[in-house]
Structures are given as C-alpha cells and as structure tokens.
Amino acid sequence: MSSGIYDEASFEDAIAAHLVEKGGYERLPSEEFDQERGIFPEVVVSFVKETQPSKWEKLETAYKGNAKQRFLQELTSALERLGTLEVLRHGFRTTGTTIDLAAFKPNTGLNPEVQERYDANRLGVTQQFYYSTTEPKKSIDLALSLNGIPVATAELKNPSTAQTVEDAKRQYEQDRDPGEPVLRFKRGALVHFALDKREVEYTTELDGDDTHFLPFNRGHERGAGNPPHESGHRTAYLWEDVWEKDSWMDIIQRFIHIDEEEIRQDGVKVGEKETIIFPRYHQLECVRQLVASAKVQGAGEDYLIQHSTGSGKSKSIAWLVHRLTSLHDENDENVFDGVVVVTDRTILDEQLRNTIYELDHKTGVVEAIKGENQSKSQELAGALEAGKPVVITTLQTFPYVIEHTQGLPERDYAVVVDEAHSSQTGEMAKEMKQILSGGDIDEDDDWEDLLAKSAEARGNQENLSFFAFTATPKGKTLEAFGTVPEDGDKPEPFHLYSMKQAIEEGFILDVLQHYTTYETFYNIAKVIEEDPQVPQKKAVKAVSKFLKLHPHNIAQKVEIIVEHFRNHTQHKIGGKAKAMIVTSSRKAAVRYKNAIDDHIEENGYDLNALVAFSGTVEDDGMEYTEKGMNDGIKESELPSKFDTPEYQVLVVADKYQTGFDQPLLHTMYVDKRLSGVQAVQTLSRLNRTHPGKEDTFVLDFENDREDIFSSFQPYYEKTTVEETSNPQHLYQLENELKGLQIFTQQEVDKFAEEFFSPENKGTEKAHAKLSSHVEPAHDRFMVADEEKQDDFRSKLRSFLRLYKFQSQVVNYEDTELEKLYTFGRFLYKELPRDSTGPRVEFNDELALQYYRLEKAEEGGIDLGAGGEGVSVPTETGTGGRDDEEVELSSIIEKINEKLGTDFTEADQLFLDQLKEDALEDDHLRQSARMNSEENFSLEFDDALTDMFIDRMDQNQELFAKFMDNDEVQEAITNHLRQAVYEEVQEASS
Numbered sequence: 001m002s003s004g005i006y007d008e009a010s011f012e013d014a015i016a017a018h019l020v021e022k023g024g025y026e027r028l029p030s031e032e033f034d035q036e037r038g039i040f041p042e043v044v045v046s047f048v049k050e051t052q053p054s055k056w057e058k059l060e061t062a063y064k065g066n067a068k069q070r071f072l073q074e075l076t077s078a079l080e081r082l083g084t085l086e087v088l089r090h091g092f093r094t095t096g097t098t099i100d101l102a103a104f105k106p107n108t109g110l111n112p113e114v115q116e117r118y119d120a121n122r123l124g125v126t127q128q129f130y131y132s133t134t135e136p137k138k139s140i141d142l143a144l145s146l147n148g149i150p151v152a153t154a155e156l157k158n159p160s161t162a163q164t165v166e167d168a169k170r171q172y173e174q175d176r177d178p179g180e181p182v183l184r185f186k187r188g189a190l191v192h193f194a195l196d197k198r199e200v201e202y203t204t205e206l207d208g209d210d211t212h213f214l215p216f217n218r219g220h221e222r223g224a225g226n227p228p229h230e231s232g233h234r235t236a237y238l239w240e241d242v243w244e245k246d247s248w249m250d251i252i253q254r255f256i257h258i259d260e261e262e263i264r265q266d267g268v269k270v271g272e273k274e275t276i277i278f279p280r281y282h283q284l285e286c287v288r289q290l291v292a293s294a295k296v297q298g299a300g301e302d303y304l305i306q307h308s309t310g311s312g313k314s315k316s317i318a319w320l321v322h323r324l325t326s327l328h329d330e331n332d333e334n335v336f337d338g339v340v341v342v343t344d345r346t347i348l349d350e351q352l353r354n355t356i357y358e359l360d361h362k363t364g365v366v367e368a369i370k371g372e373n374q375s376k377s378q379e380l381a382g383a384l385e386a387g388k389p390v391v392i393t394t395l396q397t398f399p400y401v402i403e404h405t406q407g408l409p410e411r412d413y414a415v416v417v418d419e420a421h422s423s424q425t426g427e428m429a430k431e432m433k434q435i436l437s438g439g440d441i442d443e444d445d446d447w448e449d450l451l452a453k454s455a456e457a458r459g460n461q462e463n464l465s466f467f468a469f470t471a472t473p474k475g476k477t478l479e480a481f482g483t484v485p486e487d488g489d490k491p492e493p494f495h496l497y498s499m500k501q502a503i504e505e506g507f508i509l510d511v512l513q514h515y516t517t518y519e520t521f522y523n524i525a526k527v528i529e530e531d532p533q534v535p536q537k538k539a540v541k542a543v544s545k546f547l548k549l550h551p552h553n554i555a556q557k558v559e560i561i562v563e564h565f566r567n568h569t570q571h572k573i574g575g576k577a578k579a580m581i582v583t584s585s586r587k588a589a590v591r592y593k594n595a596i597d598d599h600i601e602e603n604g605y606d607l608n609a610l611v612a613f614s615g616t617v618e619d620d621g622m623e624y625t626e627k628g629m630n631d632g633i634k635e636s637e638l639p640s641k642f643d644t645p646e647y648q649v650l651v652v653a654d655k656y657q658t659g660f661d662q663p664l665l666h667t668m669y670v671d672k673r674l675s676g677v678q679a680v681q682t683l684s685r686l687n688r689t690h691p692g693k694e695d696t697f698v699l700d701f702e703n704d705r706e707d708i709f710s711s712f713q714p715y716y717e718k719t720t721v722e723e724t725s726n727p728q729h730l731y732q733l734e735n736e737l738k739g740l741q742i743f744t745q746q747e748v749d750k751f752a753e754e755f756f757s758p759e760n761k762g763t764e765k766a767h768a769k770l771s772s773h774v775e776p777a778h779d780r781f782m783v784a785d786e787e788k789q790d791d792f793r794s795k796l797r798s799f800l801r802l803y804k805f806q807s808q809v810v811n812y813e814d815t816e817l818e819k820l821y822t823f824g825r826f827l828y829k830e831l832p833r834d835s836t837g838p839r840v841e842f843n844d845e846l847a848l849q850y851y852r853l854e855k856a857e858e859g860g861i862d863l864g865a866g867g868e869g870v871s872v873p874t875e876t877g878t879g880g881r882d883d884e885e886v887e888l889s890s891i892i893e894k895i896n897e898k899l900g901t902d903f904t905e906a907d908q909l910f911l912d913q914l915k916e917d918a919l920e921d922d923h924l925r926q927s928a929r930m931n932s933e934e935n936f937s938l939e940f941d942d943a944l945t946d947m948f949i950d951r952m953d954q955n956q957e958l959f960a961k962f963m964d965n966d967e968v969q970e971a972i973t974n975h976l977r978q979a980v981y982e983e984v985q986e987a988s989s
Contacts, residue, residue: 008158011197012127012141015156015239019125024245028124028145035133037076038181038188043122043148044075048099051120055097062095071099083186084149085256085276089359102146104253105246108332122147123245129153131182140176143189144243150182151252152243154193165201168194169213178206190256191278197233198226204276215505216281222496222717224504242284255279255287255319257358279319282497283312287319289495290467294335295327299412300462304481305469306493306719309684310507313469317341317416318355320467324414325356325365325389336465337411338384341392343418352392369393387411410463417468471499471684472677475721482721490721498717500863508687511668512712512861514697517705518560519856551591556970557701558595561669564699565649566605569667573692577666578642581651582682584672584702586613589653590624592671596649609649610642612656657682663690670700679703679711709861716863733799734820740792742784743777743827751826752819770826778830793831796824910951911976917947918980928984933977940977 019025034041045068049056056067063070071094078092091100103117129143130136131153142154155168172192182188185205194201194213201213218237220227226234241247256278263271279287290303307313327335341352353366367388369380376393383391468481473493482491502508561581569577581596583589593611600607610630617624626635633641642650642662650656658681665686674682686696700708714720738745751773781789803821918924918940927939 008141008156008161008163011156011158014233015142016125016127018239019123019243023123023239023243025123025125025144028126030126030128030130030139033126033130035131036181037072038079038150038184039072039075040124040145040148040150041072043124043145044101045071045148047101047120047122047147051103051117052100055099058095058097059099075099075101079149079187083258084151084188084190085186085252085258088146088149088151088252101149102249102252104249107326108328110332118249121245121249123248124148132177132180134177134180138175143182144248146249146252150189152191152193153183153189154195157194157196159196159198163196165194165196165199168196169201169211172203172206173209173211176206178208186258186274186276190252190276193238195235195238197235200226200235200238202278204278214280217505218281218285219497219501222498223500242281251279251284254323254359255284257355260354277315279315280312282307282495282501283316283319286316286495286497287323290320291323291327293494294324294414294465295329297465298329298335299414299465302466302481303468303494304473304478304483304491305467305495306471306473307469307495307497308471308499308502308508309687310502310689311471311497312507313418313471314351315355317418317469318352321352321390321414321416322356322359324416335412336414338387339390339414339416340384341390341416341418343392343394352390356390366390366392412463413465415464415466417466419470472680472715473719474677478719478721492718492720496718499712500716507689508684509689509693509696510860511683511686511696511698512708512863514695514859515700515705515708515861516698516858517700517703517856519854551595554588554591554595555599556974557669557671558592558599559970561699562596562599562603562605562607564669565667566607569697570607570648572666572694573664573690576645576664576692578647578662578664579649579667579669580656580665580685581649581669582657582672582674583651583653586615586617586653587619588671589613589651590617590619590629592651593629596651607649608647609651610638610647611651612638613653614655657685660685661688663688663693666693666695667697667699670698671702673702674711675703675707676711677715679708680715683708683712705857705861709863712861713863730799730802730817733795733802734817737792737795737799737820737824740788740795742780742792743823747773747776748819748823751823755822755826771830774823774827774830777827781831793828796828796831800824800828911972913951914944914947915976915979917951918943918976919983924980925984928981929988933981936981937977940980941973944973944976 016027020027028040028043032040032042048071059067059071074094075087075092078087078094082092088102089104091098093099100117103114103121105118106114109115124145126143126145128139128141129150130139131143132138140153141156143150144152144154155171157163157165157168172194176183178184180188183192183206185207191202191204192206193216194203200216202216203211203213205211215224216238217224217226219225226237228234229236231240242251256276259275259277260272261275262269263273286305286307290305293301293303305316307316321339321341324336324339329335353368356365357363367383367390369376369383369392374382380391380393466481468477470477473482478491478493483494484491499508503510561579565579569579571577581592583592589611590613593609596609599605600609610633611626613626615625626638627633630638630641639656639660639662641647643664657678662685665688668683668686670682683698686698737743751770754769754773781792784792800821803817921943924940924943928936931939
C-alpha cells in the first residue's frame with residue numbers, strides 16, 4: 001500500500017474535495033491568482049457583472065471600454081485603503097457608484113432578490129496557493145476566497161508524517177512574508193489557520209516570530225483539544241461545518257470585526273492598535289446555539305451561559321446582542337422588540353456600540369443609560385418607551401424604572417445579563433420582569449388582579465428571555481436560569497466554556513499552581529485579675545480580632561510579604577509585577593498600609609503601596625481615609641495610578657476583589673477567610689495573561705489548601721447543583737410562622753388588599769393604611785418572650801429569602817404566598833433589630849505571650865475532575881441560639897488550642913533559660929544599656945545562635961526548628977531580644 005494516502009497532500013485533497021462536493025465551493029486554480037493585486041481578477045469581475053449588471057454598464061460608460069482594468073485598479077486601491085473586510089461587507093465607491101463585492105443572507109425571506117444575490121456568491125478553494133510576488137515557488141496549502149478575494153489561508157500538517165500544528169505555526173512565523181499583498185494585515189486574507197488532524201489554531205495577523213495564534217478547538221472532556229470524530233479527523237468540523245458556505249458567510253457578515261485598542265505606557269495613552277477579531281470556537285458555537293433556540297422557542301426561555309474568565313464574554317455578548325436585535329422567526333416576524341443589557345461594567349456599552357457599528361455601519365442602535373441630563377431611572381424608562389433597539393443599564397438602576405413608567409405596550413424583550421449576579425434572582429429580577437412584561441397597565445385591574453400579576457411576575461414570563469453570562473454560577477443562579485436536560489432532573493448551563501479549558505488553552509493562568517499556606521501559632525494570656533463572664537461566640541470573635549489586628553502579628557506578616565515581594569515577585573513580568581494584599585477588615589487594611597510604609601522606609605526600599613477601602617476608619621484616635629492614605633489620589637484614579645510603575649503593592653479591604661482587571665498582578669497575599677464563589681473571584685484577580693507573565697503566586701496566612709480546593713472545584717469544569725429546591729420548604733415555613741400566632745390571616749388579607757389596590761398607589765395615605773394592618777402583629781411581637789421573638793424573626797427572614805429565590809424557579813402562582821411575602825416584607829422592616837447585646841472587645845485585658853509563623857504547605861493545588869456541586873437555599877428557619885456566658889480564661893484556652901499553639905512547657909522553660917543566659921552576659925547587658933534596640937540586635941542576634949548551640953542537647957526539637965525554619969528563628973529572636981532589652985532598660989532606669 002502506498003504511503004501517499006497518509007501524507008499531507010492527501011489530507012489537503014480530502015478537505016478540498018469535501019468543500020467542493022458538499023460545502024458549496026468551486027475549485028480555483030492558483031494560476032488564475034494575481035499576486036500583485038492579491039485577488040482572482042476574473043472571478044471578481046464575473047461576480048460584479050452577474051449580480052450588478054446596471055452598475056457594470058455605468059463603469060463601461062465611465063471608463064470607455066477600459067472598465068475591467070480601471071475597476072481592478074480601483075478595487076486594489078480600495079483594498080489597500082479600506083481593507084478586505086470593509087470592502088466585502090460594505091463595498092467601495094467608484095464613479096459615484098457603490099460596487100458590492102459580496103451579498104449576505106437576508107434576515108427574512110421577504111425579499112427574494114436579496115436571496116438570489118446571496119446564492120450568486122462564489123466561494124473558491126485553491127490547493128497549493130502560489131501567493132508570493134517575489135518567490136514564485138512558495139505556496140500555502142489551501143486558500144479560501146469569496147468572489148475572487150482571498151479571505152483565509154491554511155497550512156496543513158499530518159502527524160503521520162511526524163509534523164503537527166506546531167510545525168504549521170512555525171511555517172507561518174518563519175517562512176511567510178507578512179508584507180505580501182494577500183498576507184498583509186487588513187489588506188489581505190482575514191484569517192490564517194494552522195491545523196493537523198487533531199487541533200486547529202488561527203491568527204488574524206502575521207508578524208514573524210511575534211505572530212500570536214489562538215486555539216480554535218471544540219474542547220474535549222471539558223478541557224482543551226477535540227473529541228473523536230466519525231471521519232477519523234478530529235478537526236473535520238472545520239471544513240465540514242465552519243467553512244461550509246452558509247456558516248462561512250455568516251462569520252464574515254456577523255462575527256469578524258476590527259477592534260481598536262488603546263496602547264498605554266505607564267498608565268498614559270500613547271497610541272492605538274487595530275486587531276481583527278475572529279471568534280473562538282466556543283464563542284461561535286454559543287452565539288449560534290442561543291440564536292437557534294431563541295428563533296424556535298421565541299420569548300419566554302431563560303439561558304445560563306457558564307463561560308470562564310478568559311472566554312471573551314464581552315465579545316460573545318456583543319455578537320449575541322447584535323443577532324438578537326435582528327432575529328426573525330420562521331414567519332419572518334421579530335422574535336424580540338428590544339434587547340436590555342444589564343451590566344456593572346461601564347466599558348461594555350462602548351464595546352457594544354463599536355462592535356455593532358463595525359458590523360452594520362449603523363449609529364444610534366445602542367442606548368447607554370448615563371443620567372447626564374436627567375436621572376438614570378427616568379432616562380431608562382424613556383429609552384424603553386421609545387423602543388430603542390439596545391438599552392444598556394446597571395443592576396442598581398433597573399428597579400427604579402417602575403417609579404417612572406406608567407406602562408409599556410406588550411413587547412417581547414431579550415435581557416442579557418453580564419455576570420449573572422445573585423440579585424437577579426431576587427426582588428430586582430421580579431421588578432425587572434414586571435416592568436418589561438407590561439404589568440400594571442390595565443385600568444380595570446383590581447387589587448386581586450394586581451396581586452395575581454405580582455405572583456406571576458416572579459415566574460417565567462412568556463415575553464421575556466434572560467441570557468445570563470457568568471463564570472461562577474451559584475446554585476440559585478443555576479436554578480433560576482439553567483436548563484434541565486431531557487434525560488436529567490437538575491438544571492445545568494445551556495453552554496459551557498470551563499475554567500479547565502481556559503487554563504489549558506492558555507487564556508488564563510492557573511492561580512492555584514503555586515500556592516503556599518502559612519500557619520500562625522499564638523499563645524495569649526489574660527492579664528487582668530478578674531475573670532469576667534462574657535458571651536462565648538462574641539468573645540471568640542473578639543479574641544480573634546485582637547490577634548488579627550495585633551501590631552506584632554501585622555508587623556511579622558508585613559515583613560514576610562515585603563521581603564517575599566522583593567526577592568521573588570518584583571523581577572517577574574520584566575520587572576513590572578505587582579501584588580495585592582487581601583485583608584479581613586478596613587482597620588486591618590489601614591494597619592497593613594502603615595506597617596508596609598514603615599518597613600519600606602526603615603529599610604530604604606524603592607517600593608510604594610496603595611490602599612483601597614471605603615469610608616473613614618478610626619484607629620487609635622486617628623481617622624483614616626483612602627484618599628488621605630494614598631497621598632491625595634482620588635478613588636476613581638486609583639486603578640490607573642496602580643497601573644503605573646510608581647506603585648507595586650495594593651492593600652484591599654472588600655474592594656477590587658471582583659471585577660478588577662490588572663494583568664500585571666502576579667502575587668496575592670491573603671489574610672482573610674475566603675470560601676466558595678468569593679474565594680474563586682478574589683484569587684482570579686491574578687489569572688489575567690500578559691506578555692512575559694508565566695505564572696502566579698499566592699501566599700495565604702488564613703485559609704487551608706483543602707478549603708481553597710473545595711471552593712474552586714465546583715467551577716473548574718461544569719457547575720451543577722447538589723440538590724434542587726423543594727417547593728414544600730416554603731409551605732412548611734408558612735405553617736410554622738402561622739403557628740407562632742404573631743399575625744392573623746385577616747391582617748395579611750387586609751394588608752394585601754390595600755397594598756395591591758390601584759387607588760392607593762402613590763397616595764400620601766397609603767403608607768399609613770398599610771401600617772395600620774401591620775401594627776397588631778408588631779404589638780404581639782413586642783410582648784412575646786425573647787425566645788419566641790428570635791424564632792419568629794428567624795423564620796420570617798428565612799421565608800422572605802426563600803420565596804424571593806424559589807418563586808423564580810418554581811412557578812407557584814400562589815396568591816396566598818405572595819400576600820404573606822408582601823405583608824412579611826413590610827412587617828420585618830418594622831421589627832426591632834435582633835438584640836445582639838453589648839459588643840465585646842479586648843485590648844488591655846489580653847497579652848500576646850508567644851507568636852510564630854510557620855510555612856505549612858506549598859506547591860500546586862490540583863483540582864482534577866468531578867467533585868461536588870453548589871448548593872441552593874433550602875433553609876426552613878432556625879431560631880437563634882443563646883450565646884452562652886463563660887469565663888474569659890476558658891475562652892483564651894480554647895483559642896490557643898484552636899490556633900494550634902505547640903510551644904510546650906519545656907519550650908517555655910528552655911526560652912526562659914536562654915533569656916537568663918543573655919541577662920547574665922555582661923557584654924550583652926552593657927550593649928543593651930548603651931544602644932538602641934535596633935543596634936542592640938546586631939550583637940544579640942548572633943549571640944543567641946551561639947546560646948542555642950550551647951544548650952542544644954536540652955531541647956533538640958526546638959533547636960532544630962530554630963535552625964531550620966527562618967520564621968521560627970525570627971519569631972524567637974525578636975521575642976527574646978525585646979524581652980532582654982526591656983528588662984535591662986528597666987533595671988537601668
């Protein structure tokens with residue numbers, strides 16, 4: 001058997017044959033290609049003559065028999081000036097006439113002439129494409145053209161001949177001159193594919209060794225690569241599906257576009273760079289599947305799209321919104337009357353506007369709500385009433401529209417949610433649905449009608465489709481927007497691009513690859529004579545807070561952080577690497593920032609830190625603000641300032657832990673308990689890629705590796721729910737609430753009648769009337785015993801939370817539940833807050849006796865496959881437990897035990913003996929009397945090592961820790977040095 005059937009040429013033949021036989025292509029021999037012009041001239045001319053005969057006649061008249069040459073000259077000039085994409089999509093003008101170079105599929109079947117022009121498109125495939133103007137023998141394996149204009153090239157490799165996609169990429173990088181007309185950026189082919197039988201990659205700009213290829217693979221087992229294909233070629237989807245005529249024309253018309261990106265140096269704009277955007281496979285597949293479903297299902301369906309960070313969600317959303325605005329069903333009617341985009345990212349409106357203009361050359365399509373001339377809510381209401389095609393608003397603005405909108409006509413809306421926030425599943429989502437569904441518009445509606453509409457608004461709406469994008473779906477988000485497969489009973493994402501695939505394809509970095517945890521060992525003591533009774537739970541928190549904010553604790557961690565940053569991080573990313581310190585509170589952030597500044601100043605380091613926290617913090621009689629601690633930098637300026645080389649470290653407290661995109665962030669120091677979605681979102685601040693950024697690093701003082709694994713694992717592949725909501729939980733809570741006899745059914749009914757009565761809407765007396773129906777329940781609550789109050793408050797809170805969520809996913813349409821929910825919301829606000837008792841704080845009552853930091857574990861955290869799903873709210877209400885009062889001394893004992901103190905009594909005795917040795921040393925005593933503690937350390941620290949060696953036989957375990965562990969040595973040295981110095985100073989005074 002000939003080996004030729006396995007070689008590259010046979011691979012090329014098979015692809016070309018399929019495109020001609022089944023893909024809608026014709027063969028175009030390379031001899032017909034004009035290398036100088038970069039086109040197939042005969043094909044271009046024949047297409048124009050056939051599809052636009054009257055325009056060609058004008059050219060013949062204008063150019064007096066030289067139409068062909070002048071036309072080709074004008075076309076070449078247009079390609080140089082405008083680029084291939086612009087010329088194909090919008091044509092070019094010559095002699096006052098716009099010549100179209102392609103005809104795209106119409107949105108409807110209402111115009112047969114447009115369909116005829118589309119059918120006249122000529123897609124060509126050329127094997128061994130001789131493209132070069134300077135080296136005639138050079139060829140590229142395949143070229144695809146549209147009406148004689150090359151739009152794609154492809155280099156093919158066959159692993160059977162020991163060559164792979166990597167060889168194809170190198171061929172483009174090292175042996176393809178990007179200056180050739182057909183390979184020149186914008187002017188030539190739009191995209192270049194490198195492929196073998198297993199993988200596909202592509203680039204839109206050839207630039208020698210700086211050429212950047214992206215994967216174009218389907219994904220396999222929720223990771224990179226491609227699954228087996230029935231043809232035997234795992235990449236067959238490329239020529240069988242993607243390059244098929246209708247698909248390929250759709251990509252050119254609706255997906256490929258040119259982005260302009262600012263080039264910034266040191267935080268300052270220095271220019272712009274154009275990039276041709278070609279969709280990655282998962283983006284193409286996702287948008288097409290969503291559009292296909294919406295076209296068939298119409299409005300009323302919800303979709304959850306789980307796309308990892310690095311998936312290009314902004315582009316996917318832009319392509320989806322563009323398609324939804326012009327989507328027609330099989331009857332050629334609009335599927336949606338408008339698209340509302342809900343996002344907290346201000347940059348998305350500009351990206352949407354630019355993308356849609358690039359695709360359609362239409363302005364005014366996107367209306368961003370900015371509140372420049374009126375309130376945002378009024379502006380949003382006006383945009384909806386005016387029927388703007390695309391309205392972009394924020395999560396915070398949307399609920400207030402109800403105050404300004406008297407009613408909307410019946411319309412169908414697509415609501416695209418950027419990062420499906422949990423609040424979308426609560427009261428905000430209900431109000432959004434009510435507004436967009438045209439609720440509260442019938443003059444004849446009585447209170448019962450409006451009550452029913454309110455209940456119905458919480459379930460799926462026939463005229464609303466939600467398209468929710470998120471990287472980390474919570475359980476309730478999955479239940480609200482997820483899709484239950486035909487063979488399953490639990491909701492899952494409609495489309496998935498996993499964290500695993502994003503990491504394996506190189507679009508984000510694995511933030512768990514280098515993860516080091518530290519354990520902190522304390523021993524604290526009660527230094528007051530009395531042993532007061534204190535609430536146990538509050539005391540435990542207070543003692544923990546005392547330890548966390550203790551100056552010694554923060555100083556030790558700051559030293560580790562700064563020295564680690566200088567020695568291991570600062571030189572990364574070409575010396576541009578930055579770090580974030582995540583603290584547990586605003587006060588902790590303030591103390592960290594001050595301690596860092598002190599450490600940097602004491603050591604003369606060339607480093608600068610910024611801090612981010614909200615409001616004003618009082619600490620030790622001083623008031624601190626973010627602006628004040630950052631030398632006057634405004635809050636809005638902080639991200640751009642941190643982007644400059646002047647600042648390397650950012651200390652944060654509940655700010656910039658989500659949505660903060662700084663690719664130069666390399667290292668994170670964590671001193672805050674993290675879990676679940678919060679852990680994933682916080683640590684994912686590190687995962688952005690950047691030239692020269694090869695890895696990341698996390699140093700964690702607070703969390704165990706097992707906890708971080710448990711937080712990330714559900715989101716690594718496809719997120720599922722552990723169990724679905726049980727509708728009976730609500731009815732159980734309803735019965736338990738009624739059983740406590742705080743309210744009566746008659747009071748609930750009367751309240752609901754007043755609340756939903758159209759006559760009471762917006763009247764001055766409305767609030768008073770509603771309050772009168774709540775007062776009896778409030779009075780009964782106030783005279784109930786404390787246990788009953790706690791039980792009722794807890795169950796009511798649980799009912800309200802659960803109904804807000806479950807009514808989104810379980811179509812109750814139960815007016816009794818809606819009445820109780822409406823009454824309960826009003827009553828809950830009237831109830832006094834949970835009696836939390838006096839705050840417990842410790843300062844002078846406690847002392848830090850021992851302290852040491854010890855590196856616990858380091859290395860990667862391997863997420864692997866499988867794992868548990870995420871949970872959904874299932875609570876049925878639990879009463880608050882009493883906070884048992886215990887002695888302060890027992891609290892301290894438990895804290896020491898919990899924190900893992902392993903200084904034994906023998907260790908304490910050994911350290912005391914070392915202290916006595918130092919105090920008996922005349923030279924050390926003299927040094928302590930005559931020097932500052934800093935200068936004293938120069939003599940003491942060396943002497944201590946000698947003293948350890950002298951007594952090593954007495955405590956070999958502690959000696960080994962002292963000699964082998966820098967953190968232990970440092971903690972013991974600091975402790976003993978300070979103790980010796982202070983005792984000598986006191987004796988001398």
